[in-house]
Each structure stands twice: as C-alpha cells, then as structure tokens.
Amino acid sequence: MPLALVDCDSFYASCERLFRPDLRKKPIVVLSNNDGCVIARSKEAKAMGIKMGVPWFQIKKAYLANGGHVFSSNFALYGDMSARVMNILECMFLQAYEVYSIDEAFLDLDTLDKNFNLYKFGCHVKRCY
Numbered sequence: 001m002p003l004a005l006v007d008c009d010s011f012y013a014s015c016e017r018l019f020r021p022d023l024r025k026k027p028i029v030v031l032s033n034n035d036g037c038v039i040a041r042s043k044e045a046k047a048m049g050i051k052m053g054v055p056w057f058q059i060k061k062a063y064l065a066n067g068g069h070v071f072s073s074n075f076a077l078y079g080d081m082s083a084r085v086m087n088i089l090e091c092m093f094l095q096a097y098e099v100y101s102i103d104e105a106f107l108d109l110d111t112l113d114k115n116f117n118l119y120k121f122g123c124h125v126k127r128c129y
C-alpha cells in the first residue's frame with residue numbers, strides 16, 4: 001500500500017504570511033502563548049539560525065535588528081487553515097486519508113485512478129501557493 005505524507009511547510013508562519021504577502025521570502029517566527037518562545041519559523045528564519053523553542057527575549061533584539069518579523073500565535077487562524085487543507089484532501093481522497101496533526105495527513109495512494117499523475121498534481125499545488 002503506497003502512502004504519502006502531506007506536511008504543510010512551516011505551517012504557522014505560512015498561515016501568517018497568507019495575510020501579509022509582503023513578507024514573502026522574509027524571516028517570520030511565531031511565538032507561543034504569552035510570546036514566551038519560538039514555536040514556528042519560516043525557512044528564512046531557520047536560515048538565520050533561529051532555533052525551535054528558543055525563548056523570545058533571548059533573540060528579540062538581534063532578530064528584529066536583522067529584519068525578522070514576529071507574530072503572536074493565532075491558533076484560531078491555524079485551526080481554520082488546517083480545516084481548509086484537510087477539506088481539500090478529503091475531497092480528493094475521500095476516506096482514504098488520516099489526519100496526523102494540524103498540518104499533516106497520510107494519504108492512501110492506492111485509491112487514486114491509475115492515470116492520476118502525482119507529479120503534475122504536486123506542481124499544481126505548488127503553483128497555487
């Protein structure tokens with residue numbers, strides 16, 4: 001049984017970027033409740049060396065001075081975006097998928113038509129982003 005894992009890239013940071021397209025390709029971090037520590041990083045923030053879980057007060061000054069952007073967590077938004085992603089998967093894979101986390105799901109590829117082109121589908125999804 002071939003399976004696929006869907007994993008949204010830097011999910012919380014990507015959700016914030018949806019409403020701030022000017023931050024495309026800019027470093028973004030999302031902070032935990034009460035802005036205690038970093039719980040999500042865009043790839044640009046990862047490239048700056050920002051570690052997962054680092055206390056915000058330790059990096060705040062240098063991160064912002066280097067052009068980083070920061071968001072307090074918005075779990076209502078992330079839950080809504082997750083539901084939208086999972087709804088798309090449900091439409092495509094009916095019951096042959098399993099939600100694994102807020103931004104991950106397993107897909108059973110055996111349920112696809114033999115002529116379904118996964119490569120083209122992947123390119124389509126990437127272009128839509």
Ligand SMILES: [Mg+2]
Binds near residue numbers: 008
């Ligand atoms: Mg992810």
